[in-house]
Amino acid sequence: MGATKTEHFTNKHNAIATLAKALGHPARVAIIDYLLHAENCICGDIVNELPLAQPTVSQHLKELKNAGLIKGSIEGNSICYCIDEKAIAKMKTYFVHISMTLAKKKNNCY
Amino acid sequence: MGATKTEHFTNKHNAIATLAKALGHPARVAIIDYLLHAENCICGDIVNELPLAQPTVSQHLKELKNAGLIKGSIEGNSICYCIDEKAIAKMKTYFVHISMTLAKKKNNCY
DNA sequence: ATTTAATATTGCAATATTACGATATTGAGT
DNA sequence: ACTCAATATCGTAATATTGCAATATTAAAT
DSSP, X not given: OOSOOGGGSOHHHHHHHHHHHHTSSHHHHHHHHHHHHOSSOBHHXXXXXXXXXXXXXXXXXXXXXXXXXXXXXXXXXXXEEEEOXXXXXXXXXXXXXXXXXXXXXXXXXX | OXXXXXXXXXXXXXXXXXXXXXXXSXXXXXXXXXXXXXXXXXXXXXXXXXXSOHHHHHHHHHHHHHHTSEEEEEETTEEEEEEOXXXXXXXXXXXXXXXXXXXXXXXXXX
16 A cells, blocks of 8 residues: 555556646746746756755656656756657646536536 | 745745646546546545545545545535536646747757 | 445555755766 | 766655545435
């Protein structure tokens, strides 16, 4: 017990959960926000922006990367991280779909 | 250490993270999916749909409720849970906004 | 009032996450 | 080769999450 029973759920549900989980921490939301607005996307800047130590930021970046929300390319001795549009598109589609289905459905709670 | 430093982040970032975190588990995504398609939304049905024991499902429902993703009204001796459209709208807006900003931006990663 | 069905709460063990100091790696500039 | 700057990894402590058996609660039906 304690471990998520991933194998019992559908791929679709697991995929959404993985992306959502990656955004389930304010530091990671802040990183996405930063990447969305930054001109250049060198990681050192992100460390300065966040109230967290460098290893912690590095760990959060890793999680975003594992989940597929960001991708990084080495650029000299620093790294250019940026948002992976495909992951954002997936989440956008997911919520748009829920929204539309709900609109048609006449929700039956007060 | 080990606790998220919520107080160091903006309300906006914390709000998105809270909603995302609530969806960061396949069981909770499955619950939302079920509520989206179910005619009647009695909790017992959800327990039968999921590969988890009743207390576990109850706990997941509680988390979705705390995060504001679902709301529940007592209906006789069962409970009518349903999706809170406002929370979905918030997430939809969030991802639509990222998507649009990215489209204008010409992402600079390969 | 008792029983039954639906749901919630408690308590606890297993596991995961968060955070960071210390240390490693790696590429650029000297 | 040496140093410096940027980033990653390791190790580990603190905390949170997941899952469930046992138990409690509550409303309907008898």
